[in-house]
Structures are given as C-alpha cells and as structure tokens.
Amino acid sequence: MRLDHTAAGVFPIAPTAFHADGRIDEASTDRLIEAYLAAGSTGVTVLGIMGEAPKLEPEESLGIATRFIKGMKNLPVIVGVSAPGFAAMRSLARASMDRGAAGVMIAPVPSLRTDDQITGYYRQAIEAIGDDIPFVIQDYPLTLSVQMTPKVIRQIVQDHPSCVMLKHEDWPGLEKITALRGFQAEGAMREISILTGNGGLFLDFEMERGADGAMTGYAFPEMLVDVVRFQKEGKRDAAHDLFDAHLPLLRYEQQQGVGLAVRKYTLMKRGILASDAQRKPGAGLSAKAKAEVDYLLARLARTDRRALAA
Known part of the structure; x- marks a missing residue:
C-alpha cells in the first residue's frame, strides 16, 4: 500500500517501547499495535520525534518499522526517516519501503532559516x-525551530509529486490550514492530505479548518478517532464535548520536556506498555507528577469510561 493524497483518519505516532534496562520491548510493541487497531486507526507512524528515533541503532529502527508493518494488517505505516545526513535517511527509507512501508516522513534539520x-x-x-x-x-x-510559510509548503508540494501529505504541527496553525486549503481551491496547489499533530491539542478546530485527521500520539487514540469521525459526520457538538472531556489530560501531556514521560506512563497504566521507560537520556516523572496524572485519569473516567482501565 502506497501513501497518497487521499489519506485520512488517525495515524497514531507510536512511542518506542523499552524495557527498564533500555532494551526494545517487543511484547509491548505488539500490544501497541493491537491497541491502535482496536481504536480504529487508519494507519500508524513510527520513528517520529516522540518515538525516540535518534536513540536507536539503525538495525533497531528497521526492526521496529518491520514489526509494525507486519502487525498493522495491511494498514499504511509511515516511517520517520529524518536524520542529520542523507545517507542514513536513504538507507532507512529504501529498506522500510522494501519491507512494505506506505511512505516516509521527513522533518527539516533545525539549522534551516531561509525559504x-x-x-x-x-x-x-x-x-x-x-x-x-x-x-x-x-x-x-x-x-525544530524551522518556520515554513504556507507558500514554502506549497512550493515543496508543487516541486515534488512524491509529496502527498503534510504533518501540520504549527502553533498557532489554524490559519495555515486555511491558507493551504485556499491554495488548493484556487488551483494554485495540488491536493495533499493534511494530518495534524501537537498532541491533538487543537484537533477540534483543525478538523473544521480542513484537516483530514490526526497524526499524533495522545495516549487515548480512541478519542482522536471519535473526534475525527464526529466532525466528518457533522456532529460538531459531540466532537467538542468529547474533546473537552480529554482536554485536561491532553494539556498535561503536552508539557515540554516531560510530555513523552506522561504519555508512556498513561499507556503503562492502561496496560499497553509494560514499562514507561525511555532510553537515556530521558526525563522521567516525579511521584507528584504521577499522582497528578492519576487524578486526571480518574476525572476523565467519569465522562469517558475507556479511562477506567487506567
């Protein structure tokens, strides 16, 4: 399956599951795959920024990508191949595609400044x-500290027919989505898929601005799937009501520096990850922070019973 501009729905960004000693946890990886399938995901993205990709050996990266490709039951798998050099990028991209990946994701290096x-x-x-x-x-x-204007994104899309999707994570970024969809409506840019990130923090309105879905790693992908579905069905209030119920936890998970730790801790509480370990270097949660997450999960369970398992 090859990724194209019609891609839509929810592609969770998968964290990399580790044992407490830093080894890859394959059993937890398989539970992640099962959870994403059960949630109704339309695909998955691996080896993103939240996947701790820079901490992996090349063979580990390809091994994780291959495990997801095999486990996702013919649903599209996007592999993050961003790297400081193009040789490593090419190697992982070609090898992942040979194993059945649907496409790759490329982030700009932080040193870029001009258009x-x-x-x-x-x-x-x-x-x-x-x-x-x-x-x-x-x-x-x-x-990444790289500022891409809508015109720059349009140029990349127009210059490269193999560009089929934007992972939109600007903040604030609602007007950027509107500008890009405006280019398409005018015929100034060909159609692409737009999936949004930022932990899902603006998904409620991003869908209304023309996003096709979400590509982010919030610990309850079921909520992301439901919000996207409600918006596409025209059930605006239902989408916002569900989103609002998750917003306190969503906000807490979005903290710079400890966001991944919050996400992994929640996934562990849900029984999906065996450990919330990150490969070093990584910031863990204090006992106080864990207690706050527990409180947020208990509050969420009053509205969304899917949080009861946590």
Whole structure:
C-alpha cells in the first residue's frame, strides 16, 4: 500500500517501547499495535520525534518499522526517516519501503532559516531517497525551530509529486490550514492530505479548518478517532464535548520536556506498555507528577469510561 493524497483518519505516532534496562520491548510493541487497531486507526507512524528515533541503532529502527508493518494488517505505516545526513535517511527509507512501508516522513534539520534553505533541503532529501517514495513534510516549528510559510509548503508540494501529505504541527496553525486549503481551491496547489499533530491539542478546530485527521500520539487514540469521525459526520457538538472531556489530560501531556514521560506512563497504566521507560537520556516523572496524572485519569473516567482501565 502506497501513501497518497487521499489519506485520512488517525495515524497514531507510536512511542518506542523499552524495557527498564533500555532494551526494545517487543511484547509491548505488539500490544501497541493491537491497541491502535482496536481504536480504529487508519494507519500508524513510527520513528517520529516522540518515538525516540535518534536513540536507536539503525538495525533497531528497521526492526521496529518491520514489526509494525507486519502487525498493522495491511494498514499504511509511515516511517520517520529524518536524520542529520542523507545517507542514513536513504538507507532507512529504501529498506522500510522494501519491507512494505506506505511512505516516509521527513522533518527539516533545525539549522534551516531561509525559504531557499528549506526548499533546497527538501530537494536534496528527495534526490537522496528517490522520487518514487511517497513522503510527508513534518512542519513542527515549536521543536525544530524551522518556520515554513504556507507558500514554502506549497512550493515543496508543487516541486515534488512524491509529496502527498503534510504533518501540520504549527502553533498557532489554524490559519495555515486555511491558507493551504485556499491554495488548493484556487488551483494554485495540488491536493495533499493534511494530518495534524501537537498532541491533538487543537484537533477540534483543525478538523473544521480542513484537516483530514490526526497524526499524533495522545495516549487515548480512541478519542482522536471519535473526534475525527464526529466532525466528518457533522456532529460538531459531540466532537467538542468529547474533546473537552480529554482536554485536561491532553494539556498535561503536552508539557515540554516531560510530555513523552506522561504519555508512556498513561499507556503503562492502561496496560499497553509494560514499562514507561525511555532510553537515556530521558526525563522521567516525579511521584507528584504521577499522582497528578492519576487524578486526571480518574476525572476523565467519569465522562469517558475507556479511562477506567487506567
């Protein structure tokens, strides 16, 4: 299955499951896959920023990608291949596609500042991996410090037919979605899929601005699936009501520095991960922070019974 511009729904960003000693936890990886399938995900993305990709050996990265490709039952798997150099990017991209990946995701390196540098980087990246591989632009200025304007994104899309999706993570970014959909309506940019990130923090209104779904790692992917479905069915109030019930936990999980620790702890509480371990270096949660997450989960369970298991 090859990724194309019609991709929609929810592609959870998968964390990498580790044992407490830092080894890859394959059993927890399999439970993650089962949880994503049960939630109604339409695909999955592995080896993203929250997947701790830079901490993995090359063979570990390919092993994780391969396990998800085999486990997702023919649903599309996007593999994050961002790397400081193009040789490593090409190697993982080609190997992942050979094993059945649907496409790859490429983030800009943080040193890029001008529009020409950004478009030049993507031109070189596609020359490296090959223009036969469908790719996703990751636009995440909060973490990567690279500012992509709608016009720059349009140029990348127009210059590279293999660009089929934008992972939109600007903040605030609602107007960017509107601008890009406006380009499409005018015929100034071909159609692409837009999936949104930022932990899902603005998903309620991003869907109304023209997003096709979400690509993020919030610990309750079922909520993301339901919000996307409600919005597509025109059930605006139902979408916002469900989103609002999860918002306190969503906000807590979005903290810089400890967000991944919160997410992994919640997934452990849900019985999906055996451990909330991160591979070093990584910031853990204090006992006080864990108690706060427990409180938020208990409050959420009053509205959404799927939180009871946590």
